[in-house]
Amino acid sequence: MATAQAAKPQRTIVVCGIPDGRLEDDVMADILMIHFQKSKNKGGDVEDIVYPTPTKGVAYITFEDKQVAENVVAKAEHSLQDKRLPMDYPLKVSLYRESVFTCVSCLLDLSILREKSTLEDLVGDLKKNFPVLSFGTLHPDGQITVQGPFSAIRSLQNKLLLKLCSSVSEAEVKPRRRENTTDPRPNTRLAKTDLSLEVSNKFVQSTKKEGLIVALDTDIYLYMKTFQEKMYQESLKKCGVISHVFRDGEVTTICFDNDPASPSVGQLELAKNTVEDLAASLQSCLRKERLSLEGSSRAEKRQHEQACESVSSQYPRVLVLPYSTHIDIIGTSSDIYEFMQQVNKMLGRL
CATH class of the missing domain: 3.30.70.330 (RRM (RNA recognition motif) domain)
Incomplete structure (x- = not known):
């Protein structure tokens, strides 16, 4: 089976x-x-x-x-x-x-790019360059919903961030960004996230020259942070680089900058490539299952959480992310299959 x-x-x-x-x-x-x-x-x-x-x-x-x-x-x-x-x-x-996660939706705020080009022309250009993505209606305030595979969403975000950075000189770009103390996403892979990130003058200048931005699926980032944080930090330290992480819904953006405390010359490109390779290796092997808690009572939700907590001890490389409307379980195909079999058995579904 x-x-x-x-x-x-x-x-x-x-x-x-x-x-x-x-x-x-x-x-x-x-x-x-x-x-x-x-x-x-x-x-x-x-x-x-x-x-x-x-x-x-x-x-x-x-x-x-x-x-x-x-x-x-x-x-x-x-x-x-x-x-x-x-x-x-x-x-x-x-x-x-x-892709490990097959469909993502972003609510992009393009209003900050009005001076660079007309937004209608910009959206037309994006549709030609990213045919796999589905673009919604461009609203008068510059917002537009884009839906499709995460790999394409990531490429789109990188392109727009670089376009943004190339047009910014003195002013800081302030975010319309939610605090992510809890996951803002509903019971769906479809969620809203702004394009705008908090970018300092120093980072804008660095990005303008290097383009050192990595956009990751937030679940991939959380898995990497949970199980490979030491490797991640050691790689950055070896490169003489620090990172600034911005979590916004389904997309997490990592921005790289030279570490002023490091005696070595920062190798930004090497750090960027290292993180991209690490994320790509996870992207190719991870899968996700979701336990819906929609319509469940508080007692039923707790029962689901306890089942996942109990089974987790047997699968040290499986990441369990509990939210108010669902529980996400992330790991390799074989681990996820066995994990879900045991959880369903504990819940009386098998």
């Missing part, structure tokens, strides 16, 4: 941009299945479809053949069409295995 579970992501795609709330969920699921079974859409036999999911506008579709999943993703454009829908809706598809 574990082998079958591990192989399933190879045949699964993530679909973003589904018009949420337009139709009944079972009707929308049927429309999606019909779309992805059609040969003109490079589709084939569908084994399973998961819709709705905790992330609004997102579905998971598993095909019987891995090659069909790859063919569907390779198709340039997908447009959801049905007489029961008021219009055609463009869909964004990606392979489930491309």
Whole structure:
């Protein structure tokens, strides 16, 4: 069973941009299945479809053949069409295995870039450069929602931060950023995060020359901080570099600067590459499961937390992140599978 579970992501795609709330969920699921079974859409036999999911506008579709999943993703454009829908809706598809966390949404505040270019032109350029991402409506205040695979969100954020830094000279860029003493995200991978970060004059000048910013999925960062903090800090120390970390919802941004207390010349590029390599290694091997606590009583929530705490002692490399609406469990595929089996057994689900 574990082998079958591990192989399933190879045949699964993530679909973003589904018009949420337009139709009944079972009707929308049927429309999606019909779309992805059609040969003109490079589709084939569908084994399973998961819709709705905790992330609004997102579905998971598993095909019987891995090659069909790859063919569907390779198709340039997908447009959801049905007489029961008021219009055609463009869909964004990606392979489930491309990322440990397959769908992220950011609320970007582009207003600070108005002087650099018209925001409409900027968004048009971003759509061309990041076709895998789904862009929402650009609001008059400069805010726009962007949804898609984290790898693309990360590249987008890097591009915009560098564009921001290249246009800033004297003034500091102040954030409209929430305090993250608790996780602000709802029971979904879809959450709001601002593009704007607190950037000092000194960092702006450093970034303008070097572009030394690393954007990570927050869960990847938390896993790295929990289990590989010593390696992380030693690497920075060896490079004569310090880091400034900004957690904002689903995206954590690490900014690098020379350590004034270090006698050695700071090797910013080496530090950046080291952290990127470390994050990439985690990205390729980690998986996440979510226990929903939606609608649970306080006693039921505590029961779920106690089950996870009890099982955690047997899996020292599994990270458990409890929130008010859910519990996230992050680790390798084999650890997560066994972890969830034991938790479900303790909860009487098996």
